[in-house]
Amino acid sequence: MTTKYTVGVDYGTLSSRAVVVNLDNGKVVSSAVKNYPSAVIDETLPGTTIKLGNNWALQDPNDYYECFIATVKEAVNAATKTISKDDIIGVAIDFTSCTVLPVKNDGTPLMNIKKWHDNPHAWVKLWKHHAAQDQADRLNEIATKRSEPWLKYYGGKISSEWLFPKLMQIVEEAPEVYAAMDDFMEATDWLTWQLTGNKIKNATTAGYKAIWNAETGFPSNEFFKELNPLMENVIEEKIGTKFYPVGTKAGGLLEKIAKATGLNVGIAVGVGNVDAHVSVAPTGVVKPRTMLNIMGTSTCDITLGEKEIPVPGMCGVVKDGAVPGFYAYESGQNAVGDIFGWFVDNQVPERYFKEAEKKGLNIHQLLEAKANKLKIGESGLIALDWWNGNRSILVDTDLTGLVLGMNMDTKPEEIYRALIEATAFGKRLIIDTFEENGVPIDTLTVCGGLPHRNQMLNQIYADVTNKEMFISEHHQAPAIGAAMFAAVAAGTEAFGYDTIQEASKKMARLKENSIKPIPENVKAYEAIYKEYVKLHDYFGRGANDVMKHLKKIKESVSKEG
Numbered sequence: 339m340t341t342k343y344t345v346g347v348d349y350g351t352l353s354s355r356a357v358v359v360n361l362d363n364g365k366v367v368s369s370a371v372k373n374y375p376s377a378v379i380d381e382t383l384p385g386t387t388i389k390l391g392n393n394w395a396l397q398d399p400n401d402y403y404e405c406f407i408a409t410v411k412e413a414v415n416a417a418t419k420t421i422s423k424d425d426i427i428g429v430a431i432d433f434t435s436c437t438v439l440p441v442k443n444d445g446t447p448l449m450n451i452k453k454w455h456d457n458p459h460a461w462v463k464l465w466k467h468h469a470a471q472d473q474a475d476r477l478n479e480i481a482t483k484r485s486e487p488w489l490k491y492y493g494g495k496i497s498s499e500w501l502f503p504k505l506m507q508i509v510e511e512a513p514e515v516y517a518a519m520d521d522f523m524e525a526t527d528w529l530t531w532q533l534t535g536n537k538i539k540n541a542t543t544a545g546y547k548a549i550w551n552a553e554t555g556f557p558s559n560e561f562f563k564e565l566n567p568l569m570e571n572v573i574e575e576k577i578g579t580k581f582y583p584v585g586t587k588a589g590g591l592l593e594k595i596a597k598a599t600g601l602n603v604g605i606a607v608g609v610g611n612v613d614a615h616v617s618v619a620p621t622g623v624v625k626p627r628t629m630l631n632i633m634g635t636s637t638c639d640i641t642l643g644e645k646e647i648p649v650p651g652m653c654g655v656v657k658d659g660a661v662p663g664f665y666a667y668e669s670g671q672n673a674v675g676d677i678f679g680w681f682v683d684n685q686v687p688e689r690y691f692k693e694a695e696k697k698g699l700n701i702h703q704l705l706e707a708k709a710n711k712l713k714i715g716e717s718g719l720i721a722l723d724w725w726n727g728n729r730s731i732l733v734d735t736d737l738t739g740l741v742l743g744m745n746m747d748t749k750p751e752e753i754y755r756a757l758i759e760a761t762a763f764g765k766r767l768i769i770d771t772f773e774e775n776g777v778p779i780d781t782l783t784v785c786g787g788l789p790h791r792n793q794m795l796n797q798i799y800a801d802v803t804n805k806e807m808f809i810s811e812h813h814q815a816p817a818i819g820a821a822m823f824a825a826v827a828a829g830t831e832a833f834g835y836d837t838i839q840e841a842s843k844k845m846a847r848l849k850e851n852s853i854k855p856i857p858e859n860v861k862a863y864e865a866i867y868k869e870y871v872k873l874h875d876y877f878g879r880g881a882n883d884v885m886k887h888l889k890k891i892k893e894s895v896s897k898e899g
Contacts, residue, residue, distance in 0.1 A: 339833060340422075340425055341360060341361065341362050341421075341425065342361045342425050342426075342427050342825075342832070342833045342834065343358050343359060343360055343361060343367060343417070343421060343425055343426045343427070344358075344359055344361060344426065344427060344428040344429060344430070344821040344822070344824035344825045344828065344834070345357065345358055345359075345410055345413065345414070345426060345428070345429040345430075345601070345821060345824065346359060346429070346430055346431070346432070346816075346817040346818055346819065346820030346821030346822070346823075346824060347406060347409060347410060347429070347430075347431045347432075347817060347820060348431075348432050348613060348616075348814065348816035348817035348820060349402060349405075349431060349432065349433040349434065349437075349525070349526070349529075349613070350434060350613065350634070350635075350816075351378065351434055351464070351465070351466070351635055352373055352374060352377055352378065353371055353372060353373045353374060353405070354371070354372055354374070354402070354405040354406065354409055355369060355370070355371045355409065355814055355817045356369060356370050356371075356406075356409035356410045356412070356413040356817065357369045357413060357814055357817040357818060357821060358413050358414060358416075358417040358421075358426065358821075359818055359821035359822070359845070361427075361825050361833075361834065361835070361841070361844070361845065362844060363844065363845065364620060364812070364818060364822075364844065364845030364846065364847050366812075366814065366818065367416075367417045367420070367421060368413045368414075368416035368417040369413055369814060369817070370408070370409040370410075370411075370412035370413040370416070371409065372404075372405045372408045372409050374397065374398070374401035374402075374405060375398070375401055375404070376397065376398040376401055378395055378396075378397065378464060378466075379394075379395070379396040379397060379398070379461070380394055380395050380396070383396075383456065383458055383461070384398065385455075386456050388456060388458065390458055391469055391896075392469065392892070392893055392896060393467070393468040393469040393471070393735070394458065394467060394469045395463070395464040395465075395466045395467040395468070396458060396461040396462055396463060396464060396467065397437070397461070397462040397464050397525075398449070398461065398462065399439055399447045399449070399450075399461075399462050399525065399528065399529075400447075400450070402525060402528075402529050403529065403532060406431070406529065406533075406595075406599075407595070407598045407599060410429070410599040410600075410601070411598065411599045411600055414426070414599055414600040414601060415600060418600065423600060423601065423602060424602065426601060426602070426605065427605055427606065427824075427825070427828040427832040427833065427834055428605050428606035428607065428608065428824035428825060428827055428828035428832070428834060429533070429591060429601065429605065429606075429607055429608070429821075429824050430607065430608030430609075430610075430611065430820045430821065430823045430824035430827060431526060431529055431530060431533075431608075431610055431611070431820055432526065432610070432611040432612060432613045432615075432616040432816050432817075432819065432820045433524065433525050433526035433529075433610065433611075433612065433613060434464070434465045434612075434613055435465055435524060435525075435526065435543050435546070435547055435612045435613070436465055436499055436500050436501050436504070436524065436543065436547035436548075437462060437463070437464050437465050437524065437525040437526075438462070438463050438501055438504055438505075438522060438523060438524055438525065439461070439462040439463070439522070439523065439525060439528060440459075440460060440508070440515060440516075440518070440519030440521070440522050441519065441520065441521050441522075441523060441528060442519070442520050442521075443520040443521070445528070445531050445532060445537070447460075447461075447462075447528070448460035448515065448518060448519055449461045449462075454515065454518065457512060457514075457515055459507070459508045459511060459512035459515040460512075460515050460518075462525060463504045465499055466499065466636075466672070466726065467499070467504060468498050468499070468726075468727060468735040469498075469507065470498045470503035470504050470506065470507040471498040471503075471735050471736055473498070473503040473504075473506035473507050473510065474495075474496055474497060474498035474500075474503035474735075476506075476565070477496055477502060477503055477506065477565060478494075478495050478496055480561070480564050480565060481496070481557075481561070484561060484564070486557060486561060488549060488551065488554070488557060490648035491551075491646065491648055491654065491655050492549070492652070492653065492654050493648075493649060493650055493651040493652040493653065493654075493669075493730070493731065493733060494648075494650055494651070494733075495651070495733035495734075496549065496733075497653065497729065497733050497735070498735050499547075499729070499735070500546075500547045500548070500549075501522070501524075501543075501547050501548040501549075502548065502549065502565070505522050505569070505572070505576070506565055506566060506569070508522075509566045509568050509569060510566065513568060516568060516576075519576060520576075521537075521576060521577070521578070522576045522577065523539065523577075524539070524540070524543045524547070524610065526540065526543065526610030526611060526612070527539045527540060527543070527610045529610070530588050530607060530608075530609065530610040532595075533588075533589075533591060533592060533595050533607050534588050534589030534590065534591065534592060534607045535589065535592055536588055536589040538582055538586075538588040538589065538609055538610075539578060539580065539581050539582065539610075540581060540582060540583075540584060540609045540610045540611060541581040541582060541583050541584070541656075541658070541659075542583075542584055542611060542612055542615050542656065542659050542660070543610075543612060544581045545581075545654060545656030545659055546612070546615075546653060546654040546656055546659065546668055547654075548577065550581065551656075552581075552656075552657060552658075555579065556573050556577070556579070559571060559573070582609050583609070583658055583662065584608070584609055584611045584615070584616070584660075584823055584838075585608065585609070585662075585823050585826035585827060585837075585838055586608070586609045586827060587606045587607070587608065587609075587827040587828070587829070588607045588608060588609045588610070588827070589607055590603070590604035590605065590606065590607065591603060591604060591605050591606075591607055605828070605832075606824065606827040606828040606829070606832065606834070607824075607827065608820070608823045608824045608826070608827035609823075609827070611819075611820060611823055613632065613638070613816040614630075614632045614638035614639075614640055614668065614670070614816075615640060615659060615660040615666065615668075616816050616819035616820050616822075616823060617630060617632050617640070617785055617810075617815045617816050617819045618630055618640055618642075618660045618661055618666075618819070618838075618842075619661075619819045619822045619823070619838050619841060619842045619845070619846065620785070620810065620812045620815045620818040620819045620822060620842070620845060620846055620847070621783050621785050621810045621812070621815055621846060621848065622783070622842055622846035622847075622848060623640065623642065623783050624642070624661050624838070624839050624842050624846075625642060625661075625664070626641075626642045626643050626644060626664065626778075627778055627779060627780045627781070628641070628642075628779070628780065628781050628782070628783055629641045629769065629772075629779045629781075629782050629783070630782075630783050630784075630785070631765065631782060631783070631784045631785075631786075632784075632785055632786050632815070632816070633674060633675070633784055633785070633786035633787070633788040633789055634674070634675050634786040634787050634788060635673070635674065635675045635676040635679070636670060636671060636672050636673055636674055636675075636676065636726070636729075637670050637671045637674045637761070637765070637786075638668065638669075638670040639667075639668065639669040639670050639730075639765075639768065640660050640666055640667070640668060641666070641667040641669070641772060641777060641779060642660065642661060642664040642665065642666055642667075643655075643664065643665045643666075643667060643777050644664065644665070645665065645776075646665050647775060647776050647777055648775070649667060649669075649771060649772055649775045649777060650731055650771055650775065651669070651730045651731025651732060651733055651768070651771060652667050652668060652669050652730060652731075652772075653668040653669055653670060653729065653730060653733075654667075654668050655667045655668070656668075661838060661839070662837065662838070662839075667772070667777060669729070669730035669731070669768050669772070670729045670730055670768075671723060671728075671729055671730065671761060671764050671765070671768075672724075672725075672726035672727045672728065672729045672735065673723065673724075673725045673726035673727075674723070674761045674788065675787065675788055676725065676726060677723060677725045677726075677739070677757050677760075677761065678702065678754070678757060678758070680725060681750075681753065681754060681757060682701050682702065682705070685750065685753070686701060686705070686750050687750065690704060690705070690750060702791070702792070705750065705751050705754040706754075706792055706793075706794050706795075708749075708750075708751035708754075709751040709752070709754050709755035709758075709794060710794045712751070712752065712755055714801075714859060714862040714863060714866070715862060715865070715866060716752075717743070717748070717749075717752035717753075717755065717756060718743045718745075719741060719742065719743040719744065719748065719752055719753065719755075719756035720741075720742050720743055720756060720759075720760070720866060720869055720870060720873065721739070721740060721741045721742070721753075721756045721757050721759070721760035722737075722739060722740040722760060722870075722873055722874065722877065722878075723739070723757070723760040723761045723763070723764045724737040724738055724739050724740070724878075724885075725738070725739040728764075728878060730768050730771075731767060731768060731771050732874075732878045732879070734878065736885070736886045736889055737877065737878055737885050737886070738885045738888070738889060740873070740877065740885075741753060741756060741757075742873070743756075755794075755798075758792075758794070758795050758798055759798055759802065759863075759866070760870070762795075762798050762799045762801075762802035762803065763802060763866075763867055763870040763871075763874075765799065765802070765803060766802050766803045766867060767870075767871065767874065769803055769805070779805070780805070781805055781806050781807070781808065782799070782800075782803065782805045782806070782807040782808070783807070783808045783809075783810065783848070784796070784799075784807060784808070784809055784810065785809070785810035785812065785815035786815065787813075789809050789810075790809070790813055796809065796853045797853060797856070797859075799853075800853040800854060800855045800856075801855050801856055801859035801860050801862075801863050802860075802863045802867065803855075804855045804860045805855065806852050806853070806854050806855065807852060807853040807854075808848050808849070808852045808853075809848065809849045809852070809853070810847065810848060810849070811847035811848055811849050812847055818845070822835075822838065822841040822842070822845055823838065823841075825841050826838050826841060
């Protein structure tokens, strides 16, 4: 039988990446990347002078469509120099989530309608839109007061990143936009709709980001009415009740998309997926007791279990949420690579950049080389990794970053290492919380850009968590995962796969050498980690809300300006 291929497209925070993947072995035949023309919209609405408030993060859905056509066309053109396009049997996408937009019944994004273009609430709200924290706080307060039974399965709090706080913000600040929308949906579902002509919503984002349960459905109309009277019938009016598991075929590829990309009309299009959850398959994490860390600008964790157990601060637990047959627990950190990027962009002196250039290194490589020479604890520094708030286990985007212990001798590489250690401590606290609540984690598997670029980071994570760490060989795990789910959507009748487990057996790839904890490092980090936990609880659990007070002062001054 001729080898078959599928296309996967991963939509990140700043760009999309398309890959053509060999279904026999998971190897990438070709790939293409395109940055979103409007990037992250967080200051001024494009084409206007309308300024956005603090913690806003929007995107233009037209960028998604444009990037799909451009990247898939480029990847397919490259691939078909050596393979036949007739052997490409499917395509699927994944997205950062919760990334949501209001649309009309015909699929038109509200911001594409002239009347609504200049209203920020008519645009895509990106996952890291944190301006709905007040709404999230009220939602959690009401849910707690009502003793809503579902709350414990979201770690006791719904994040401001999730769907309903974002929708509450629209209801409260732009009720006319709420009235005008026919649907409020995940970008991954919207774009899949554009590819197939079928409005098919995925069960994964509904379960994790929209408080839906396959057995019990959504919270009651009474709960939503208490959030806001306009939302009493929000499920029937704006969300819908039918959701499909990942790996389902959403439909066949439309002719206009096929012509624009070079693919065949009618090939299988998989139901939309989430970047983190889609990464389980290419990393081989298809059974319990391993935590998958997808490490990039932020970090998302997926852990499989055989039971549904409430874990404080988790982002949700959904049956069949990542791999059929298991409960998938989600957790994560709002900023990881973003923190290191912030430090390099804003805090590193020019002489370091000159030294890096002279040595033929990029600035991160230079800082890693210098930081790697430091002994554990030598800098006297400790940090809290809350530059973009805390996702797990505190679920609070109003928390902010902290570096403690600096003096006149503190060097950039010392701070750089302390920031990496802080993100590792944050991961350790998440793992400890899972294990204390009955979800065992024996090993870590990591994928994403960071583990491939920074070996010091890998060793620090292994030492801090005291877990053996396996690194995905795939550099583009989410996109490859999307391609694997496309193979399941195509099915064996098209020479794809019947299950994601079957696809994973053939296509998952891990590096041969794992990262093992070094016993003396584990012991050295244990003392510093105890100090991290003290700071974490002091600033994060209400003993000292100085971070939130300063944030409110900042917001009030900004409004005056």
